[in-house]
Amino acid sequence: MIVAVDGPAGVGKSTISKxxxxxxxxxxxxxxxxxxxxxxxxxxxxxxxxxxxALIAIAEESSIELHDGRIFLNDEDVxxxxxxxxxxxxxxxxxxxxxxxxxxxxxxxxxxxxxDAVVEGRDIGTIVFPEAExxxxxxANLEIRAKRRYLQGTSRxxxxxxxxxxxxxxxxxxxxxxxxxxxAEGSILIDTSDLTIEQVCxxxxxxxxxxxxxxx
Numbered sequence: 001m002i003v004a005v006d007g008p009a010g011v012g013k014s015t016i017s018k019x020x021x022x023x024x025x026x027x028x029x030x031x032x033x034x035x036x037x038x039x040x041x042x043x044x045x046x047x048x049x050x051x052x053x054a055l056i057a058i059a060e061e062s063s064i065e066l067h068d069g070r071i072f073l074n075d076e077d078v079x080x081x082x083x084x085x086x087x088x089x090x091x092x093x094x095x096x097x098x099x100x101x102x103x104x105x106x107x108x109x110x111x112x113x114x115x116d117a118v119v120e121g122r123d124i125g126t127i128v129f130p131e132a133e134x135x136x137x138x139x140a141n142l143e144i145r146a147k148r149r150y151l152q153g154t155s156r157x158x159x160x161x162x163x164x165x166x167x168x169x170x171x172x173x174x175x176x177x178x179x180x181x182x183x184a185e186g187s188i189l190i191d192t193s194d195l196t197i198e199q200v201c202x203x204x205x206x207x208x209x210x211x212x213x214x215x216x
Contacts, residue, residue: 002134006183006187031128038058038094041058043090060103105179122173126182137184142167147159188203
């Protein structure tokens with residue numbers, strides 16, 4: 001079974017998806033980290049935007065694998081370096097390139113490989129796994145999302161700068177030519193603004209149990 005968890009930046013997708021993974025035993029995959037790994041590979045080559053063909057070539061040749069829940073880029077564990085301000089700055093730009101999105105989608109499908117999985121991102125239920133049996137779309141207002149990111153302590157940006165960054169990311173994600181942020185048909189919409197992680201996790205797990213009961 002595939003559980004697709006979509007939503008904008010800072011809505012709690014990662015925390016909730018990890019919680020669901022732990023409760024169900026499903027593998028957890030953060031699609032955003034695949035894009036972040038591609039961006040890191042591009043930046044490591046001394047590029048930022050550069051020529052589109054060169055960026056696509058780097059994405060195609062980059063090996064991205066999961067080992068014990070951690071991202072390995074070309075056989076190197078890069079999990080702890082994927083959330084830098086520099087990667088944050090360019091990942092939305094690189095992930096807006098349709099050819100790169102198609103390359104990452106193939107890598108994501110290969111990573112799932114027929115296993116039970118909770119996969120989070122922005123187009124998982126619409127493009128990557130439209131056949132997902134459980135589709136969740138998470139939402140929260142901008143102030144709360146910026147506050148959550150700020151309290152994570154992974155960014156050197158001020159609260160107002162983070163809010164501006166998230167707003168700009170929303171704008172880019174909602175206007176992508178391919179794989180834009182949108183609620184998939186049949187998705188369950190959950191506003192996480194005033195809910196605890198446990199409350200949201202419980203609701204998603206209940207939806208999984210319902211589908212498993214129907215399937216059996």
